[in-house]
């Protein structure tokens with residue numbers, strides 16, 4: 360799981376008394392890059408919303424007024440203080 | 448006696464595709480659900496433990512504004528307070544999922560290096576380290592403050608300092624872990640001491656070099672100190688619950704199962 364390679368196939372050709380048999384062992388797989396991408400996006404978005412928004416996010420739809428009303432900021436405000444983010 | 452699959456190359460490819468999609472989904476679900484659970488509990492606990500101090504601080508702040516002759520609209524403040532308290536649990540869930548996403552990524556990459564063979568122990572161990580690196584250490588330099596501390600003019604500057612210190616702490620911890628895992632040979636205790644020494648040295652220098660929080664404190668220091676302890680208590684509890692929930696779900700659903708079957 361901690362190896363950068365996608366899949367590691369160990370091809371082992373064993374000779375036994377009766378016949379040759381080809382043995383394929385799947386050793387380990389990589390962590391899905393898609394999953395990591397999704398988690399990074401969630402992390403950054405959540406961190407911004409709880410820890411840093413000063414009206415920026417709602418200003419995308421609400422315009423400049425969002426920086427005064429700061430609805431999203433106020434909504435996550437108490438958690439922001441409790442989690443140690445700078446505020447006020 | 449090794450477990451051996453007799454399969455053709457074609458069968459193998461199908462197998463691999465199926466396994467990959469089976470592993471990714473439980474991994475994502477476990478990560479998000481455990482963050483949501485721990486975050487909900489954090490929100491509920493905060494309503495009981497931290498809110499009284501926030502109320503008190505806002506009360507003092509409002510009194511100060513009134514004394515300073517400012518026009519204070521009490522109805523508006525009451526309205527905002529209801530909205531803010533309503534957001535405590537939702538905020539907890541967003542915060543929880545955000546941190547559990549990071550936790551899930553770190554766990555997935557570090558699982559093989561974490562101590563013991565028990566996933567619950569691994570998860571709680573990692574959660575303790577991440578709590579220390581991402582909360583306790585940053586809080587020593589830039590501790591949590593209740594409302595009434597903090598000038599609006601300096602908010603972006605303070606956010607910059609906070610993020611800077613947080614990133615230094617996280618990156619140093621990662622680097623220290625990478626160094627002992629890849630470059631150092633020796634006993635576990637030797638490796639742990641080296642990692643702690645690297646992390647401690649970098650953080651000590653950063654602590655001394657980074658500028659202090661520029662804001663003056665104008666409300667009773669007792670209130671601030673109690674608030675900081677309440678914050679540290681609930682956030683540490685959050686990390687504990689996150690590690691326990693994540694580890695329990697991981698042991699149950701085993702997103703790494705594919706690896707385990709064949710890596711004997």
Ligand SMILES: [Zn+2]
Pocket residue numbers: 436440446447594
């Ligand atoms: Zn605030």
